[in-house]
Amino acid sequence: MKSVGLIVEYNPFHNGHAFHLNASKEAADADVVIAVMSGNFLQRGEPALVSKWYRTKMALLNGVDIVFELPYRFAVQKAETFANGAVSILDAACCESICFGSESGNISDFNYTIEFLQEQQQPFEDHIHQFMATGVSYPKAVSLAFQQLSDSKKYLDLAKPNNILGLEYIKAINQQKSMMRPLTVPRKNADYHDEHFASETIASATSIRKAIFSDADGKTEVDQYVPGPTKLLLKEYLQHFHVFHQWENYWSYLQFRLLHCSPDELREVYEVEEGLENRLLAAALEAGSFYEFMKKVKTKRYTWTRLQRLCVHILTNTKKVDITSYSVKASYLRLLGMTGRGKEYLNKKKREFSLPLVSKLSSFKGHEITLDIKAARIYSLGIPNQVKNEMIKQEFNQPPIYIK
Structure with missing residues (x-):
C-alpha cells in the first residue's frame, strides 16, 4: 500500500x-x-x-x-x-x-534554496544577527537576510509562512536521512x-x-x-x-499563573528569555483580557505568534528542561x-x-x-x-x- x-x-x-x-x-x-x-x-x-x-x-x-x-x-x-x-x-x-x-508550489524552488543556504550559511547567519540587532523579529530578519544575499527568482519567498514550513520539512528529511520523497x-x-x-x-x-x-x-x-x-x-x-x-477562554488561568509566579520561577518556563519575565508580570497586573495583555507585551522584537507560544508554555507550566532534555x-x-x-x-x-x-x-x-x-x-x-x-x-x- x-x-x-x-x-x-x-x-x-x-x-x-x-x-x-x-x-x-x-x-x-x-x-x-x-x-x-x-x-x-x-x-x-x-x-x-x-x-x-x-x-x-x-x-x-x-x-x-x-x-x-x-x-x-x-x-x-x-x-x-x-x-x-x-x-x-x-x-x-x-x-x-x-x-x-x-x-511556491514548485519543489525545485525548495531544492535550489536549500543548496543556496548551505553554500551561504555563515553570511546568512551574520545578516540575520545584523538585522535582529536593529530590533526586527527573527522571521523578518531571516527574510531580509535572504533578500540581501539572493536576487534570483528561482529561490523561495521566505516571507511566506508555508514556504518556510516546507523548507524546514525538506531540511528535516535530509538531516534525518529519511528516504521519504518531498x-x-x-x-x-x-x-x-x-x-x-x-x-x-x-x-x-x-x-x-x-x-x-x-x-x-x-x-x-x-x-x-x-x-x-x-x-x-x-x-x-x-x-x-x-x-x-479561543485564548480568551483561558485568560483568567493564564493571569493566575503569571500572578502566582516569581520572576525567577517564570524564567524557568520554556521560551521566556531573561528580561521578558518583568514585562509579562507587569502586563498581567493591568490587562483585563488576553488581547489587552498581548498588546501590552508585544514589541517589535517578539512576534505575536512567538508570544502566544510562550503563553501556552506558561499556561501549561512547561519548563525549559521539559523540552530541551529530549531528542x-x-x-x-x-x-x-x-x-x-x-x-x-x-x-x-x-x-x-x-x-x-x-x-x-x-x-x-x-x-x-x-x-x-x-x-x-x-x-x-x-x-x-x-x-x-x-x-x-x-x-x-x-x-x-x-x-x-
Whole structure:
C-alpha cells in the first residue's frame, strides 16, 4: 500500500484542506493518506477551535486514513522543531512521501534554496544577527537576510509562512536521512493569514475562525467554505461543549499563573528569555483580557505568534528542561484514529515501524507523553464545568476513532 504523509492542524478542516489532501494523494499516486496532526494547542500558540478528537473525526470523514498526534513538545514550537517532530513520525510510520502546500508550489524552488543556504550559511547567519540587532523579529530578519544575499527568482519567498514550513520539512528529511520523497502543491485562493473570505469556496482557517467568533451566537455561516462532515461536527461540538476554544477562554488561568509566579520561577518556563519575565508580570497586573495583555507585551522584537507560544508554555507550566532534555525526533506514535484502509495499512506495516505505536495511554509510560496529557487537561479548562470532567477523562478512555 503506497502512502503519502501530510502535516496538519485542521483548525478546522476546510475546503482548502480537501483540495490539498486530494492533490497530495494524486501527486504521490498513494493508496493511503497518513496525517500527523497537532494536539489541542497549535504551532501559532493558540488553543484549537475544537478538540483533537473532533478534528480527527473531521480528517477521517474527509479522506484521511490514519491520524497520529504531533506531541505537544513539537506542536507548540518554531518551524524547525515542529518540522523535525512531524517528519520523524511520518518516517517512523514507513511513509513513502510527504506532500505539503506552499505558496511556491514548485519543489525545485525548495531544492535550489536549500543548496543556496548551505553554500551561504555563515553570511546568512551574520545578516540575520545584523538585522535582529536593529530590533526586527527573527522571521523578518531571516527574510531580509535572504533578500540581501539572493536576487534570483528561482529561490523561495521566505516571507511566506508555508514556504518556510516546507523548507524546514525538506531540511528535516535530509538531516534525518529519511528516504521519504518531498512533494508540494500550490495553496489555492486563500493565504495562510487571510482574515477575510477571498473566494466563494476557499477560505483560510484564520478567516473561518474569525467569522465564527465574530458572531456571539456561533451561527455565522461558513458552510460554503467547509465540507459537510466539518459543518456537522462543528455544530455537534458547540451543542455538546457549549463553546469553541479561543485564548480568551483561558485568560483568567493564564493571569493566575503569571500572578502566582516569581520572576525567577517564570524564567524557568520554556521560551521566556531573561528580561521578558518583568514585562509579562507587569502586563498581567493591568490587562483585563488576553488581547489587552498581548498588546501590552508585544514589541517589535517578539512576534505575536512567538508570544502566544510562550503563553501556552506558561499556561501549561512547561519548563525549559521539559523540552530541551529530549531528542529532536519523536519517541512514539500516538494513534488518534483510522479508517478501514488505515487499519489495513497498520496491520501490514506496524512491525516495520521504528517507534512504538500507542493506542492506549495505559500501555505506554514515559515523561514525554505526560506533556500531552497535561496539555489535554489544561485545554479542558476552556469549557463549562458540567462537561469539563468528560473531556479530561476522554484523554485516557478514548480509544482510537475508527471510521469503517
